[in-house]
Amino acid sequence: MAEQAPETAPSVSVILPASNEAALIGGCLQALCASVWEGVAEVIVVANGCVDDTADVARGWAGAFAARGWDLQVIERAEGNKLAALNAGDAAASAGIRVYLDADVTVSPGLLGQLHEALATETPRYASGQVQIAPPQSWASRAYARIYAQVPFMRQGVPGCGVFAVNAAGRARWGAFPDIISDDTFVRLSFAPEERIGVPSPYAWPLVEGLAALIRVRRRQDAGVQEVAQKFPQLTRNDDKPPFPLAAKLRLALRDPIGFAVYAGVALAVRLSPARAQSWSRGR
Numbered sequence: 672m673a674e675q676a677p678e679t680a681p682s683v684s685v686i687l688p689a690s691n692e693a694a695l696i697g698g699c700l701q702a703l704c705a706s707v708w709e710g711v712a713e714v715i716v717v718a719n720g721c722v723d724d725t726a727d728v729a730r731g732w733a734g735a736f737a738a739r740g741w742d743l744q745v746i747e748r749a750e751g752n753k754l755a756a757l758n759a760g761d762a763a764a765s766a767g768i769r770v771y772l773d774a775d776v777t778v779s780p781g782l783l784g785q786l787h788e789a790l791a792t793e794t795p796r797y798a799s800g801q802v803q804i805a806p807p808q809s810w811a812s813r814a815y816a817r818i819y820a821q822v823p824f825m826r827q828g829v830p831g832c833g834v835f836a837v838n839a840a841g842r843a844r845w846g847a848f849p850d851i852i853s854d855d856t857f858v859r860l861s862f863a864p865e866e867r868i869g870v871p872s873p874y875a876w877p878l879v880e881g882l883a884a885l886i887r888v889r890r891r892q893d894a895g896v897q898e899v900a901q902k903f904p905q906l907t908r909n910d911d912k913p914p915f916p917l918a919a920k921l922r923l924a925l926r927d928p929i930g931f932a933v934y935a936g937v938a939l940a941v942r943l944s945p946a947r948a949q950s951w952s953r954g955r
Contacts, residue, residue, distance in 0.1 A: 679711045679740065680711070680765065680766075681710075681711045681712050681713040681741070681742070681765060681766045682710050682711060682712070682766055682767075682768060682787060683710065683711075683712040683713075683766050683768045683769075683770060683783065683786070683787050684712070684713050684715060684760075684764035684765060684766040684768070684769050684770070685703065685712055685713070685714045685715065685770045685772055685783075686715050686717070686757060686760030686761065686764060686769060686770065686771050686772070687699070687700075687714065687715065687716045687717065687760070687772045687773075687774055688717045688719060688753050688756035688757055688760065688773070688774070689716055689717065689718050689719070689721070689725050689729070689756075689774035690718070690719050690720045690721055690725070690751050690753070690756075691720070691721050691722060691723050691725060692721075692723075692725050692774035692775065693721075693723040693724050693725045693727075693728050695774055695775045696716070696725055696728055696729055696774045697728050697731075697732070698777060699772070699773075699774050699775065699776060699777060699778075700714070700716075700729065700732040700735075700736075700743075701732070701735075702777045702778050702779075702780075703772070703778055703783070704732065704735050704736055704739065704741075705780055706778065706780055706781075706782070706783040706784065707780040707781055707784060708781075708783050708784030708787065709784075710784065710787055711740055711741060712741050712766075712770075712783065713741065713742045713743075713744070713764070713765060713766065714736060714741060714742070714743045714744070715744055715746065715760045715763050715764060716729040716743070716744070716745045716746070716774075717745075717746045717748060717756035717757070717759050717760045718745060718746070718747045718748070719747075719748040719749075719750060719751050719752060719753070719755065719756040719759075720748070720749065720750055720751020720752070721747070721751075725774075726745050726747050729743070729745045730743075730745050744763065746759055746760070746763060752850075753854065754848045754849065754850055754851065754854060755850075757771065757848045757854060758847045758848050761842075761847075761848075767838060767839030767842075768786070768787060768790045768791070768836065768837070768838050768839065769836060769837055769842055770783065770786060770834065770835075770836040771834065771835055771836065771854070771858070772833070772834045773833040773834065773876075775833070775876075775877050776833040776834050776874055776875065776876055776877075777805070777874060777875040778800070778834065778872075778874045779800070779872045779873050779874055780872075781871075781872040782800045782834075782870065782872040782873070782874055785800070785870035785871065785872050786798050786799075786800070786836045786870060788870075789836075789868040789870050790836060790837065790838035790841075790868075791838070792838060792840075793838075793840055794840060794866075795837075795838065795840040795841040795843075795844065795862065795866055796837065796838050796840070796841055796862075796866055796867075796868060797829070797831070797835065797836070797837050797841055797858065797859065797861070797862040797866055797867045797868070798829070798835070798836045798837075798867070798868040798869070798870055799829050799830070799831040799834055799835045799836065799867075799868075799869060799870070800834065800869070800870050800871075800872045800873055800874045801869065801870075801871060801872065801873040801874070802825065802830055802831075802832050802833070802873070802874065802876050803873045803874065803875050803876065804816045804819065804820050804875075804876060804877070804878060805875040805876060805877040805878075807877070807878050807880060808880055809880045809881050809882075811881055811882040811885060811933055812878045812879065812880050812881065812884075812885060814927075814929050814930040814932075814933040814934070815878065815885055815930070815933050815934050815937060816878055817927055817930040818923055818927065818930045818931055818933070818934035819878070819934060821923060822915055823912075823913035823914065823915055823919075824912055824913065824915075827913050828864070828867070828869070828911060828912075828913070829859070829867040829868065829869040830855075830859070831855050831858070831859050832855065832876050833855075833874065833876040834874055834876075835855060835858055835859065837858065837862075841861075841862065841866070844861050844862075845857075845861060849902070849903075851895065851898055851899060851902065852891060852894055852895035852898055853892065853895025853896060853898065853899055856895055856896050856899045857899050857903065857906070859909075860899060860903075860906035860907070860909045860910055861906060861909070862909060863909050864909065864911040882933070882937070885933075885937050886937050886940045886941060886944070889937050889938065889941050890941045890944065893941055
């Protein structure tokens with residue numbers, strides 16, 4: 672009888688929180704499984720607060736991952752809380768390099784391998800790919816996306832929208848994820864600008880659809896940034912968000928008046944509207 676090849680321990684743990692993402696998680700996992708990388712990863716889907724078949728759809732990909740020597744496990748939690756889901760995923764993860772991936776993100780084939788290469792060091796590091804806004808369906812979201820893709824924060828630095836990764840030394844900078852709105856802001860600002868690495872491979876990150884949803888999510892984003900600054904003021908020293916000068920805004924407005932009107936209108940609506948209770952949902 673032939674000896675069975677020994678299992679190889681994963682060098683990357685992909686933690687994927689998902690709440691009612693049955694329509695999207697299959698595409699996310701399909702893209703991840705198609706990664707062009709010879710290393711071994713474990714994928715941990717944390718289905719939290721789901722009332723659809725997110726968990727079952729995710730389990731359906733276990734065979735495809737096993738075929739390439741990767742393990743896929745699904746954890747189900749009754750509570751719909753992203754930060755708790757991230758903590759549950761971390762508790763189950765075994766690799767030092769952690770990739771935190773949203774269920775609506777589509778990675779390119781080279782991204783996982785490049786993240787592993789960038790983080791294969793004992794020096795604390797944070798990494799992400801090149802964010803590309805997925806083509807929206809609604810006119811409002813298309814107009815908003817045209818401007819949002821050109822703001823300095825999205826074009827410069829490493830924003831990490833929808834997917835970010837850290838190595839073991841970097842992950843040691845905090846314990847459990849705190850109960851906050853914006854996990855990506857908290858993690859990004861836990862690293863100095865020179866500790867953040869932007870790898871060249873892209874990934875597709877969707878906006879929500881429609882004007883009302885854009886306002887709701889923009890309000891949540893702004894509240895999340897403010898919350899991190901209030902609760903963790905020491906992290907603000909790592910904020911290198913580039914300025915968005917008036918001259919640059921005017922150029923964008925002249926080039927795309929409709930897009931800029933929608934983008935500015937969403938920002939104005941958020942500023943003028945009263946604060947509301949925030950949840951982690953993207954608001955689809």
